[in-house]
Amino acid sequence: MMRATPSDLPLVLDGVSLHIGSTVVLDRLDLTIAPGAPTLVVGPNGSGKTTLLRLCMQLVRPSQGRVSWGGRTDAGQGRRAILFQKPVMLRRSAAANVAYVLAQVGHPRHLRAAQALELLDRVGLADLAARPARRLSGGEQQRVALARALARQPEILLLDEPTASLDPAATLHVEEIIRMAAQSGTKIVMASHDLGQVRRLAGEVVFMIRGRVCEQASAEKFFDRPSTTEAAAFIRGDLVL
């Protein structure tokens, strides 16, 4: 049903600026996200990674420039899903949170409960399905949110530092789920702080500083032969402002 709609790829940002008050969050940014291996968005705090993802999700509109999804400038949210850094749980059980999204995308009513449980099982939370989602730990809520995002069967999955609050075991689990989603054809666009994680997951790296794309390259090239001094410094672990 969702597949009947045209593709959202390539996702193109063309000269996009975003001002909030007098602050320039994004500054004439150009970026094309094409189908393929995961795109990891890296850069220091405040470089505009979160805002970039929100623009890609059509949650904010650019002050200047334009965003297009598969050539369309108003694509709705139908084929994309986002995992926020601090996801908000609906005041329902974990399973009901997932079932809510399934209902939203038109999943048949009698199959929802089973499908919700299956999705929770994929993120390792099947035994917490009946618990109130807001009572779960931060890491568990993150995974419920991931199950909710997967429930939309997105063509593009946007993730904003999804493992920032997780322990290594949970991080490994989430990365595995992301890798599986990527293998099954979902385009992953993920902001991350963790260069180890970027090396593990990235097919392509978008390096941002001060609201602009400083460098966009394959992961291999980015780590081996960065073309900007800022990227080289960032990879070395120097402080980049």
Added chain:
Amino acid sequence: MQQKSHEICCGQGFRMSESVGAWQLIASGDATLFAIVRLSLAVSLSAVAIAVIVGLPLGALLALTRFPGRSAVVVVLNGFMGLPPVVVGLTVYLLLSRSGPLGEFGLLFTPAAMVVAQALLVLPIIAALARQTIEDLWSEYRDELTAMGVGPAGRVATLLWDSRFSLITALLAGFGRAAAEVGTVMIVGGNIEGFTRTMTTAIALETSKGNLPLAMGLGIVLIGIIIAINAAAWGLRLWSEQRAG
């Protein structure tokens, strides 16, 4: 004259025999007393039901929309939570009286008129509290629901459902207001015995007549009802918070 007898009886202070009499009326299931209680509950609950049906969607609409002058509407609505009952009574009286615009329906001095007046009194309370509750939840849910592609109708339904236990508090505030007020029902109901006499108007009348046992009995029942309903809502809230988080 009536004012004088009122002073005389009360001037003698609290009398034991009358409070015993009040409890006896309640315990014996006094027909007059319980007819009044029934009518009061029917009127106030109907008024709250109407106010909920109109006020919740209104509050939700106000919480989710932005338009010029919205702040003014919110301020007026909040201010209307404290509408003086006698003024609402007077307004409804003028609307429903024979020569008023709605006079042809002959509603004045009927329970229906009391329901209308109390609904008007309660509506701002429910709409204003609902707006606040829903707006708070919306600021939390906005990004997630937008990202999930939830449309306007779905948003309202989700927000109402997820804030249902907070909204019960708004509903209780409305019921408390309706059940306890005397001004509107006195004016538009007329305090007609066996027809439009409610707990509050009966208490006012019986006190001025010096029939203190009945007045006190009604007072005890009124307070008991309000406490019982609040206790039930409190319990419901505790239970639901454990379930829904």
